[in-house]
Amino acid sequence: MTEGIETPLVAGVELGGTKCVCILASGPENIRDEVRIPTTTPDETLGAIRATLERWHADTRFAAIGVASFGPIDLDPSSTRYAHIVGTTKPGWDEAPLTRFMDGFGVPAAVDTDVAGAALAEGRWGAAQGLNNHVYITVGTGIGAGVVVNGRAVRGLGHPELGHLRVGRLAGDAWPGFCTYHGDCVEGLASGPAIQARAGRPAEQLDADDPAWAMAVHALGGLIHNLVLTACPERVLIGGGVATGQPWLFPRLRQAVVESLAGYGATPALSPIIDDFIRAPALGDRAGPLGAIAVGLTALENGGR
Template identity: 65%
Template sequence: MTALVAGVELGGTKCVCVLAGGPDDIRDERRIDTRSPAETLPEIAAILAEWRDAQAIGLASFGPVDLDERSDHYGRIVNTPKPGWNGADIVGLARARGLPFGFDTDVAGAALAEGRWGAARGLDSFAYVTVGTGVGVGTVMRGQTVRGLGHSEAGHLRVPRLAGDAFAGACPYHGDCVEGLASGPAIAARAGRSGESLAPGDPAWEPAVAALAAMLHNLVLTSAPERILIGGGVLGGQPTLLPRLRTALVDSLAGYGAAPAIAAGIDDFLQAPALGHQAGPMGAIALGLDAL
């Protein structure tokens, strides 16, 4: 019988708490707005306290977060642009219950969920990319999420700009990094209106596609994934973006190294996540199951 996990996907705007053994075994689910830590964390703790059947807890949080268990700040959010959340103690939610727990970023958790139940099943190395309010990347190698001094922040890579592009970018830390050029807020700032209202041929998409393709190029050449899954609100609202990114990635790799094999199977190599909106909450469940 599958173990029951109390999972928490803590996002920048909302939090999903779920009691489940997997995507086909969901016993309860609660959604709350992400407000201040003083408001949000006690509400999550109260939900976790209700779920007495849980055997482990999985915590998948927006970041950056400290994943170094030797650090005095382990389990806390660090250097985030979200007001009021610097230093917020996320793993304290699990320690209060005294259960085994897993903790990672929300995108890393989603990557693990896709590896366990979704479009990366059977693969040793893959990446999960979400493009929405920010650009997040979770990378898995040999079944483990990549971490070291911090965790993957490939959404903040600095990439070449299109010739003549003078847009300053929307990232409060780096300006014109990938997130500053291709996130939902960046596209809205450039176009003067939300991406949902833009036509597929709107010129605002061209620099976003170029920035994302450059990031994907770098992922291919640094972590050598067997597959990249890319989704999120920006791509979900514009079905033409995924085919454009496939073409742009093949062109960017220009036949180097593994590029011919990638080009021959580009629809399989770069695809949408299979779990859709469940990837985040199931990422928290995957972290809890791994903790057991």
């Protein structure tokens, strides 16, 4: 598809924990409308989203619907709970059916995680253009990752929850971690709340040499180490509130990954290109809403979910 006015319009919904962004667009250069809706109760929030999509469809008859949502989500199209939020810690949202606003328009529709959507958007319009395999990691209130292989977001039994991987601990570090499910998984060691719980102050207030950062860098380096040896990405993009505004973080993380891989197998090829291999996303805070558009375009290209 060519970018611009000839590309079909998609109704995109980025469903977040505090707000939802509804966007009518075909890509970053052709955004027709954008509506922000507070995330309150499922009935109120999903009803407002449905009303927005109905208005757009009456006016412009969009060609597809794409949803990029917080999770966990049931992404099995054959499941009776397809597009339901499942097992979430967000009060009132467990089993919330996103199908409530997706169905009945007579157009292809698809849902994926917010990080998978961001990864797909970076592949179409951002820092992963032209790559077959890449990963988008967000480090903020939680840690999530969207894994794209051969241009498709990975899913199977569920969707990737790489923030909950367990990695080797830094020598001498016995802090139990902050994750309510797994304690010292990557999210429990390197997310914003984990860093604040360990240091007693928010990450953005810490000096670069604070010990809490060393532990977080080690955990994130372990996550990328595992990704390199499993998903074999051609690039790893790292965004999110914790990673933003810390210019020293990327050099330290690159060094940690190179040292952790220790020259095994094909990994020596990473050293000369490590600055380009681990880098910031290109779309910034637009990756989220554009991710919903990318999910919808993928559905349209695949003829459905």
